[in-house]
Amino acid sequence: MNRLKEKVLTLDTMNPCVRRVEYAVRGPIVLRALELEQELCQGIKKPFTEVIRANIGDAQAMGQKPITFLRQVRLSTALAPLPHQAMCRGLSTRSSQVLALCIHPDLLKSPDFPEDAKRRAERILQACGGHSLGAYSISSGIQLIREDVARYIERRDGGIPADPSNIFLSTGASDAIVTVLKLLVAGEGRTRTGVLIPIPQYPLYSATLAELNAVQVDYYLDEERAWALDVSELRRALRQARDHCYPRALCVINPGNPTGQVQPRECIEAVIRFAFEERLFLMADEVYQDNVYAEGSQFHSFKKVLTELGPPYAAQQELASFHSVSKGYMGECGFRAGYVEVVNMDAAVQQQMQKLMSVRLCPPVPGQALLHMVVSPPAPSDPSFAQFQAERQAVLAELAAKAKLTEQVFNEAPGIHCNPVQGAMYSFPRVQLPPRAVQRAQELGLAPDMFFCLRLLEETGICVVPGSGFGQREGTYHFRMTILPPMEKLRSLLEKLSQFHAKFTRDYS
Structure with a gap:
């Protein structure tokens, strides 16, 4: 006799501590953003053409190019950098990747790779037992x-x-x-x-x-x-x-x-x-x-x-x-x-x-x-030093400019207050939400700032994380937004977000 057996693992029998775990940075709002991306790919019309994921501090996903030295060492600092697309397709014969040398040690025999790159790769490989990065290391690290x-x-x-x-x-x-x-x-x-x-x-x-x-x-x-x-x-x-x-x-x-x-x-x-x-x-x-x-x-x-x-x-x-x-x-x-x-x-x-x-x-x-x-970044005597320093300083200078822009644009918008972004990669602005919006959120069983962020996503394609996912004083509402998008996209994002807040306030006032 075939009888349906109850599953061993159910919501009632699973570890109750796991049920209590919440992680807002990749929570429900991000899942909805993924659905919207799929709908756009299927040709479903939206009031926007792309979903902008400003929810997480993933620099390269937001367009920041990798630091050259971490991926490759130039044969000569005088060589002009190749287009990013060419590097991604592996078309460069004038540059060498330290990680590539480590992963495929046969490349150490190639004359196309500079000696400083080979020395670094050999040093790492020797520490790994002289083989490859595919072997285990000791548990605390090499x-x-x-x-x-x-x-x-x-x-x-x-x-x-x-x-x-x-x-x-x-x-x-x-x-x-x-x-x-x-x-x-x-x-x-x-x-x-x-x-x-x-x-x-x-x-x-x-x-x-x-x-x-x-x-x-x-x-x-x-x-x-x-x-x-x-x-x-x-x-x-x-x-x-x-x-x-x-x-x-x-x-x-x-x-x-x-x-x-x-x-x-x-x-x-x-x-x-x-x-x-x-x-x-x-x-x-x-x-x-x-x-x-x-x-x-x-x-x-x-x-x-x-x-x-x-x-x-x-x-x-x-x-x-x-x-x-x-x-x-x-x-x-x-x-x-x-x-x-x-x-x-x-x-x-x-x-x-x-x-x-x-x-x-x-x-x-x-x-x-x-x-x-x-x-162990390049020393001043290394061929890679000048390019490494220039790229590092350029990334940090651009982030500083983005931090200032974010503070400026938000603080010009009525109902939004943003403290100075002194460091890290995010702003955490406080937003005023009308009482009717708070009431509507409660009717839907949502935190008011989650309601605001969901409406923002559905109407503009901008994905940010509600402040309730990070904790905040009762009666205040915030959202976290990364400052990582490219400068022009960030400027547009900030303006759209400020405009949406004004519209949201009118709709629920």
Whole structure:
């Protein structure tokens, strides 16, 4: 007798923590954007001709050209760059790709490749056992590349030593962040681990804490002071959290995502002192450290400030700091490469971290090779130096101009307020929504800013992420938008968005 069996895995029987996971950056609004793209391809008429994905910080998807040095080394800096399309089709015989040499070592015999490219490729291959990037590496990452990362950190921090044994390579910074959170989470009931995260926050944190059944402890950035971090707000959040959980960690995102602020050194010092006094493990998400635009703003690493504070902080405060090749001037999101440096971590726990990473075997080895090139850029004596410097500065200068343009256009639009985009790759404007629009959103079971963003997508093709996906003070409404589109497309996008907000306000007023 054939009888229908109930499925073993259903919404009722699955892990309830997974059901609670939300990730707004690739959430429902992005799924609708994909549907609209398919409808456009099928010839279905829309009020727009393309969907503009301004929802995510994927630089190359938005048109940013790869930095030449990370993909290839010129035979001569005097050679004019070939058209981008030709490079994509592999038609260049005057340039050589370091990653290509690593992936297909037989090319090392070719006279078409310059010696500096071959030396780099051979160095990486030797570190991989002399074979290819298709072999596993050790779980914490190739030792030589960890040493390169340590030297990079030392240069960045003005000579403060970095120990390669405290550096773990990872599948982007996200993977390392999740690993550290796994180490921290423990307890049940009122002893469940609480983790302080900024609001607005990057949804990786809320999603991971939900998956691990930990307690998210919100502390609010001060929008009226350009998203400043105030230690008095940390104290409020911590005091209230201790009634229902055991706070053990404090996360700081600097430069900020989605808020784009760059924290001054005095703020970082105050945060370190607070974490030390309250016995909190510090997590410093510093993946946008190359993206600082505002005059007077400067990136200060938590590691550097911690060390310069001296004892007892430098000797005892536990810290994990994260970096990635996905952001900065690089924008190499698809290679999934990053690292974490741990400071003052208990030696036995560090061994457990190594064990946890070994379960995943190793980070992608091509990504590790790319990370090597990011942390070991051309020296002034190298043939690639001039072109590398010019391209790097051009990318960052254009991002700075886009940041300024975004702030300017939004603040000229009635009902939209945008704080200065001091760093990172996003703006997080506050929008005024009419009461009738809020009421209509509630009738549809939507957050008001989600309703606004969905209408924006349906009428203009512009895809942004509602502020409710990142967290915001009750009664305020925002959206996150990347500043990465090419300048002219960005200008048009900003104007269309401002015009849509005016129309939306009229329609629901």
